[in-house]
Amino acid sequence: SFHKFAQILPKDGYLIINGGIDNLQEITGDLPCNVITFGKDPSCDYSYTDVTFDEFGRGSYTLLKKGTPSVKVSLGVVGEHNILNSLSVLALMDILGIDSNVVLKSLADFHGTDRRFEYKGTIGGVTILDDYAHHPTEITATLKAAANYPHKTLWCVFQPHTYSRTNAFLKDFAKALTLADKVILADIYAAREKNTIGITSKDLQTEIEKLGKECYYFHSFDEIENFL
Template sequence: KIAVITNIDEDHLDHFRNIEEIRELFRRYIVSLPDDGLVVACGDCPTLGSLVREVGRRCITYGLQDGNRVRAEDIVLFEFGSKFRVTLNGQDICQITLNVPGVHNIYNALAALSVANHLQLPLERVSAILANFCGAQRRFELKGKANGIMVVDDYAHHPTEIRATLAAARTGAFKRVVSVFQPHRYSRTKKLANSFGQSFGDSDLTIITDVYGAGEDPVPGVSGKTILDSLLSFSPRAQVAYLPRTRTIVDYLLESVEDGDLILTMGAGDIWTVAEEIITISTSSRFWA
């Protein structure tokens, strides 16, 4: 009876033609809820916010902006975490400390708190559970550290996710954020090329691999270089490299990274193997001795 919707974005374009078709699917989903159902929705997402107002079902909105029933205020971001106070209709209801990084995790916590409060669960207990949550596999997952280099892997494969993950990385005191992105699906790469090109502003050095097809046939003229070209069209001075082969990426990183850098691998394919190989090699006597 409770539907939590975090956002509506242009994704899964191998199944949907455009954002309007995606929005219509969510509209039908909300309408299908029972009369006593509840929608818990991120009010900061313009597409979602307009939809819940249009449908008119019982709804609790959460977010950072004015107008949401549940809000996070006085946010303090730190490496691998945050703290903030939560208000309901302008009144303080609890203080939260998270041990997962990024503003996107604050949004996730607000969604969980909105449901918990509606169900009249003790918020002191909910706050303690959130504080003890250390993240999910492949979501800003720390793979290891070696000689001052930190290696993190994330499942981010959509422009919105990439921006959120890089913003989270920026909360750390790293000398540089070195990102390695493996595009996922030719259809997504082609249709969202412009958005991808504008997603790496928080990356000091960006490496783009070839596309992980995920069962799709290659599309002529579409490759990892499609995203690299888009990135350079928006940021001509960006430090970028197109390295299609995994082995080349590992060698490049081992020669390029410095003490204090963060290596961040991103993608829904097998790019996580690069992160693991870097840790395996870097802890041997061959490199960074």
């Protein structure tokens, strides 16, 4: 499906794609358009080296273009996943011929969107961050970013989203959530679904505890608030 979608691009068009994804060649192999890759591997058209994180987990790195050092990039958002996101922006910048100084300043000044590692406040010395991650890959990226944020103990309060997704990715959710020091689970958010599977957050708690992580499960947000 991704291959068919990419085939819509004209010969003089561009596909900017993560060079580290599975089945890259299946997607890009016979495309008529220009293919630009970005990723961790220096063989990508756009990659990075010399990564550092400041006291709030915001990344800085040296941009590599086809393996050659280019400019120093500093981000206003946290996490290695946002370093990858910024590479795609820099690739597009070059295609469009936008002044690099303008883009570099914009990347440094951009501090994210609502519910994406959003700072909500500090209460009693506890910093509260809100993120809408509801897939194991997103949770992994968010918790890895949180690990670079100043903290003593990393608590993750998580509400699974839909019964079908929780069931399909149960073990993946458990593995991702163990990146936190301690985990609290709320009841599954049903959204459009009915629980025909018979799954609950208790099942996820069991999987997390099997992996040796401390995990609590509460039926209401009031209970979670009182516990914390």
